[in-house]
Amino acid sequence: MKLRKKIALAAVALVTAGLLSSCSPGGSAQQASSVSSFPKKWDKEITIDVFDGLANYMGMQDGWFGDMVKKKFNLKLNIIAPNVAGGGDTLYNTRVSAGNLGDLIITDKGQKLDELVKGGLVLDSTPYSQAMSHVNAFKTALTELNQGKKGIYAFPTSVSSLKPTQPSEGIDPTFGPFVRWDLYAKLGYPKLNTLEDLLPVLKKMQEAEPTAPNGKKTYAISLFKDWDGNMMVTAKQPTTFYGYDEMGFTLAKADGSDYQSLLDDKGQYFRALKFYQEANAMGLVDPESTTQNFDTMQAKVKNGQVLFSWWPWLGQAAYNTDANTQAGKGFELAPVKDLKVFSYGAPAYGGTQVLAIGSKAKDPERIAAFIDWLYSAEGAYSNNSQTMGAAGPQGLTWDKNSSGKPELTDFGKKAFLSGDADVPAEWGGGTYVKGASALNVTTVLPVDIDPATGYSYSYKGWPSYQDLTKTPLSEDWSAHMGGAVTTMDYLTSNKKLMVAPGASFTTPTDASEIQTLRNQLKAIIIQYSWQMSFAKDDAEFASLKKELQDKANGLGYDKVLKVDLANAKEQNAQRVKVAKELG
Structure with missing residues (x-):
């Protein structure tokens, strides 16, 4: 069940009246210096709140996907899922009224996104855009989504x-x-x-x-x-x-x-x-x-x-x-x-949902790097839904054969053809299905072509x-x-x-x-x-x-x-x- 597209009038009134002044449009990124590339290593572990209107799981992302994100970005994802929490509109409006919807936000484009931008709850990610090479590969969709806005406030899905x-x-x-x-x-x-x-x-x-x-x-x-x-x-x-x-x-x-x-x-x-x-x-x-x-x-x-x-x-x-x-x-x-x-x-120009960085986000540069990774080949294989046929991490579920063509590994055959499999400890443990991305959002369509294969x-x-x-x-x-x-x-x-x-x-x-x-x-x-x-x-x-x-x-x-x-x-x-x- 999706959240309604309309924010409660009380929450909108608080935001647009400027009572959430600490979340003015653009947030802290307006003062950030532009970055041309992201660090290769993140020394300090942080946990971010992901407010996800699509998620069907609430809590910490664990398993193989959580392990990948932790190893690559020293980042842990706390999924806040109104679909699971119950009273989705109430949870949404309460967090909007408090001026902090989440560090990473997955929501609908159109009216809902526009209201969040106007209320100052999402960040202008322009300072990080030069470094987001994978997102920039889908420039047409990115530009269309942010048309009429004085900055880059959201990233398209299903590109x-x-x-x-x-x-x-x-x-x-x-x-x-x-x-x-x-x-x-x-x-x-x-x-x-x-x-x-x-x-x-x-x-x-x-x-x-x-x-x-x-x-x-x-x-x-x-x-x-x-x-x-x-x-x-x-x-x-x-x-x-x-x-x-x-x-x-x-x-x-x-x-x-x-x-x-x-x-x-x-x-x-x-x-x-x-x-x-x-x-x-x-x-x-x-x-x-x-x-x-x-x-x-x-x-x-x-x-x-x-x-x-x-x-x-x-x-x-x-x-x-x-x-x-x-x-x-x-x-x-x-x-x-x-x-x-x-x-x-x-x-x-992308799908109905979008990704955005919250205006009060902890380490927005790192979140921008994580978002950009979701649009890379590795991210496309790993994040997208298994029901859509996403192949999962190379080396675990699939690899290239001697001719350079992709094929499932023995583990992949078990995970996909038998319905599930136990993940090796070095990949995060647990079962493959339970360890999959809880974001429940498609960044790059699984039918799209990986240039490497x-x-x-x-x-x-x-x-x-x-x-x-x-x-x-x-x-x-x-x-x-x-x-x-x-x-x-x-x-x-x-x-x-x-x-x-x-x-x-x-x-x-x-x-x-x-x-x-x-x-x-x-x-x-x-x-x-x-x-x-x-x-x-x-x-x-x-x-x-x-x-x-x-x-x-x-x-x-x-x-x-x-x-x-x-x-x-x-x-x-x-x-x-x-x-x-x-x-």
Whole structure:
């Protein structure tokens, strides 16, 4: 759960009124002399507070990542995580009011960053910029982020040397219709022209394996509620198979060719709801869908109780264990003929989050050096999320072979293919997973290329990894997908991918009236979406749809839609611009 973008008015008033005068914009760095290079050694150990709006761990960073940071910078990281602490807004506002959010801050760009700069809570890092050679390799993103500010107050995340028209995700897109391929194969690989053609196939797959190994009944589809926002989240997912992504109550196509209201009579959102309604009528939907959360549903996928997934990081991550794939079982992308899967282009100007040095930071020069390291090859390998395929420290999880190409070490194979491994004492001890970076922020995209190897920072993109992980499942899928080695390979070579150029658009904060209306509207949209998904027949589905449309329109849906549509079109304008300039 992310922190809200708005700082409490009381905290803002204190900051902007100058009551936090000791934190005036620019802080102590304005008096610092410019440095052209950082020291090679830091003699005194210090501990810094890292206020991290993304972190899912609170406390001291230990394990192999903590060991690396300690050895390189004599620095220890105390992670302050509002997601873990509870009352995230309260913790944030209390620290803002006190004038010291943290020594290192990871937060959202846009309004939140602007308020912190205005309130004097972040440092102007200009004196250290000359020495930050790794950050400066992404000068375009750095300049854009700090445009309009009299200094360098923040550093962008998710930067890349890739063009913004290139996919940012690696070997798998974020979205896609993934099915239990072994059961699909058992049916003789039936043709799938559209999303709806999946239903009779899923029915036969469910009949082919009516119970999971744990003895529980299998269902083709299992839904969950706890991620619902402006809409029913699982109803949004099928729209991405056809190039759409959400912007409030609008669905916008990646290429800007179409914009739909969620409530359009023949739009993609109602198409997805109808898909679930028909699936439920066929007995394909888990009846516990209306009460369970994501974790419960994910556990069912892991246990083999679910046969369809909207994401590779659900079906494949949970079910495609070494034992299952060696037995030819697992999730793979279904070859639906009319797919145009939405893909996020590499963000030209970085992602939503930023890094900043606090205005009261202990040893800001050392923190600047640490930040710069996060953008180096060593930092990109070591800091980024394991779920995104970051290869970890060279010499521990991977190394170059005799041909100079990267490959996993025996330890790396165990850590990544078996799920975890015990780290040698000289690397910090503990387990690999628990010792990973708790910052939970991507500095350089794992799909970006390391100039020293010519391959990505993600081990999943290495030929050696592809050879290593060949299984009866992957080879059968490849043989029936034109020889494609990865999902992204299949989609790109068959022109079934639609990339939204990475323009890093920031959605403006809603005006108070729009925010109030949105909260009322999304509640009834979600309520009726679930009811429509479980409607007993076509007549009830149509009746519920009409009720939803009438109630939404009566509540001022058109006012909110107008805002969302304008935002979607502005986002596309920025995508067009960045594709023209940098694509």
